[in-house]
Amino acid sequence: MLRLSLGLAVAVSAMCVTSLNVPPAAASVDRRASTSDGDCARETMTNIVRKILDSMLAHDPYSLPLATVYKATENSHPAALGMMTLWRTVTKAGPPSLLAIDATQGTAFFALDISEGNDLTESVLRARVKVVDQEITELELFINRYRGDHGFSFSAAELPTNYAELMSPPANRTKASRATLRELSESLFAESSNFSVTVGNDCQFTEIGWRVVDTGTYGNGSSTPLGCAWPSDHPTDANARVGLVIDEELGIVVTSGIVPGKVLPYQNISAFIPDKMTSAQEAQVEYLEAMKAEGTMPLLSPIEATGDTLEVLQYYNDKLQAMQINVYLSGPNMTSPWL
Incomplete structure (x- = not known):
């Protein structure tokens, strides 16, 4: 207790x-x-x-x-x-x-x-x-x-170990200012931003506690956990709620965005892919057509959905040190009751 x-x-x-x-x-x-x-x-x-x-x-x-x-x-x-x-x-x-x-x-x-x-x-x-x-x-x-709530990722078992790293940053780190952390938050879902993000070599990337492993649509991908990235195709949201929590001591900032997308078949399970990631969606549609032709396993039909996110970023030493994409899925064309 x-x-x-x-x-x-x-x-x-x-x-x-x-x-x-x-x-x-x-x-x-x-x-x-x-x-x-x-x-x-x-x-x-x-x-x-x-x-x-x-x-x-x-x-x-x-x-x-x-x-x-x-x-x-x-x-x-x-x-x-x-x-x-x-x-x-x-x-x-x-x-x-x-x-x-x-x-x-x-x-x-x-x-x-x-x-x-x-x-x-x-x-x-x-x-x-x-x-x-x-x-x-x-x-x-x-x-x-479980995994369907997020759209792909989940690990309650790995969460304590993975999150412990964020709670114990190096004592000799250079802390980011509150203004810098807010600017980082504002840039996350922005259509464009002048804020340049450098990703740390050991930046930890997780989704709902799990260090994500993408084994590939056909099971021919890597078994190594994905690292952080600051991609140009990150979902955007003009109404994103920025700077919800700014912890200057730990260098953590929390941001919320609403992300439209689709749940598509991925091997014998499924994956939520934001509409902004068009190439990834197209790859899964091609996979669906190929597997339908083979007729060897049941496949989920593509279904539109909305991801309500609380993303966690950790930033110190002028670099991104951790990125958590935490999503809860709902039906299509949804918004946040907090707007």
Whole structure:
């Protein structure tokens, strides 16, 4: 259980009475005070995340410090917390494997593997939370239970090890400024950008916890995990939600975009391919026609879909060090309830 003891919770509250979202003018009066406030804000957000996970384990969403009016979604479905699935099903939830905290905005992003009753088939929980004056005003939740939810990738088992690397960047790194991290976020889904991105040699690329391996349409691809890339054919979204969480300490920024695409057959399974990636879609259509002619296995018919993403980038030493493409699929022509 993650539940803090009452004594520890009281002690944390006593030490960190500062509220989140301090006005910039007030925060800049004394740099030492600002640093202290930032530490307290991080502690406050960490405590809030613990409470969210504890409340799921206790199946009691109303134990949370909710604002009088709050906004919440689960897999892009708006609902009161008491009507959401997670507070009915979660039976095991350890500390987050990834926790990015934005002390300036009072937001956090966290991800971890969870159990919903069967530890052999764990799910992946991803969430964004916003806090104002110690109360939760926004909670955006995604629960991926297997590969179809994302469109191709999934590994709850590999997630803790892979995400641990992002939580332990080199101590002697050159940290990116908040302005740089925001510019990185703005460039991710932009039609064009003057922000030049250099990819680090050891940049980690994952999708829903998994270091993606593309074995090829005909099973003749590589068994080596894919590396990061900053491709020209990355999906675009003029309404992308940028800088949702900017963690200046870890160099992490979270961005959300809505991505139209198609689910196409891939060997004997399927893959979601964004419409922007036309050559990849065309290759799968050719594969479909070839396999139909052979008639040796059942194939999924191409179906339009929409990906709701929370992408995580890590940037320090003036290079991209990690890229997480986290998608939850829904039907065609969908949008985000957060717009």
